[in-house]
Amino acid sequence: MTKILILGANGQIARVAIRLFLARTDAQLTLYLRNAHRLTETAPADRVTVIEGDVLETATLEAAMAGQDVVYANLSGALEQQVSRILSAMNAVGVQRLIFISSMGIYDEVPGERYGSVLDSYRNAARVIESSGLDYTILRPAWLNDRDDIAYGTTRKGEPFRNAAATVSRSSVADLVVKLAMTPGLESRGSLGIHKAP
Numbered sequence: 001m002t003k004i005l006i007l008g009a010n011g012q013i014a015r016v017a018i019r020l021f022l023a024r025t026d027a028q029l030t031l032y033l034r035n036a037h038r039l040t041e042t043a044p045a046d047r048v049t050v051i052e053g054d055v056l057e058t059a060t061l062e063a064a065m066a067g068q069d070v071v072y073a074n075l076s077g078a079l080e081q082q083v084s085r086i087l088s089a090m091n092a093v094g095v096q097r098l099i100f101i102s103s104m105g106i107y108d109e110v111p112g113e114r115y116g117s118v119l120d121s122y123r124n125a126a127r128v129i130e131s132s133g134l135d136y137t138i139l140r141p142a143w144l145n146d147r148d149d150i151a152y153g154t155t156r157k158g159e160p161f162r163n164a165a166a167t168v169s170r171s172s173v174a175d176l177v178v179k180l181a182m183t184p185g186l187e188s189r190g191s192l193g194i195h196k197a198p
């Protein structure tokens with residue numbers, strides 16, 4: 001049974017992913033978030049463990065990491081600092097697989113667009129992950145929406161981002177997170193742009 005640690009579990013994509021993991025898989029989930037009382041949905045106790053913590057708290061993070069198969073990071077803010085703590089904790093406890101939500105534009109891969117320093121923390125975090133020895137997949141969604149449709153395509157690093165003018169649903173990103181988490185080796189050491197399927 002796959003054990004998945006979800007960092008930033010109250011994030012908007014993470015909340016959709018949790019629903020999909022529970023509905024489609026038998027994975028055991030550990031939800032890691034700063035304010036546990038914010039979780040609104042009741043989760044089955046035999047499938048879900050909740051840990052209150054900040055990803056910058058090394059001891060709490062390492063304890064949560066122990067025994068996990070997959071770390072899915074759905075964070076915002078000081079991403080470079082967060083990633084360095086996450087990678088240290090993964091190395092300390094021997095977890096290899098990381099799925100990390102980033103953003104389109106970090107490689108200037110969007111035709112006709114150059115996102116400036118606003119994406120620096122995403123760029124720097126991706127650089128740190130890519131220079132690690134981990135089994136990672138970075139996801140770079142287009143602008144997001146909260147519709148229920150699952151309709152997306154992906155592009156690999158080095159390819160131009162497609163259909164950047166359209167928003168892609170958080171449900172689509174969550175769908176891909178679940179597939180990646182449940183399929184060992186899928187897009188290992190890859191960085192995928194996620195666009196709305198036209």
Ligand SMILES: NC(=O)c1ccc[n+]([C@@H]2O[C@H](COP(=O)([O-])OP(=O)(O)OC[C@H]3O[C@@H](n4cnc5c(N)ncnc54)[C@H](OP(=O)(O)O)[C@@H]3O)[C@@H](O)[C@H]2O)c1
Pocket residue numbers: 007008009010011012013014032033034035053054055056074075076077078082101102103104140141142143144145
């Ligand atoms: N908006 C867009 O169109 C768009 C497009 C592409 C990519 N993205 C990026 O994709 C990522 C995920 O999107 P989303 O909509 O799911 O984001 P979100 O709802 O803002 O979720 C981010 C989560 O990170 C948590 N977090 C931040 N710092 C933390 C820390 N130090 N320790 C633990 N948790 C921490 C926050 O926790 P709290 O709830 O405690 O604050 C929040 O729940 C974000 O980085 C977002 O910027 C967004």
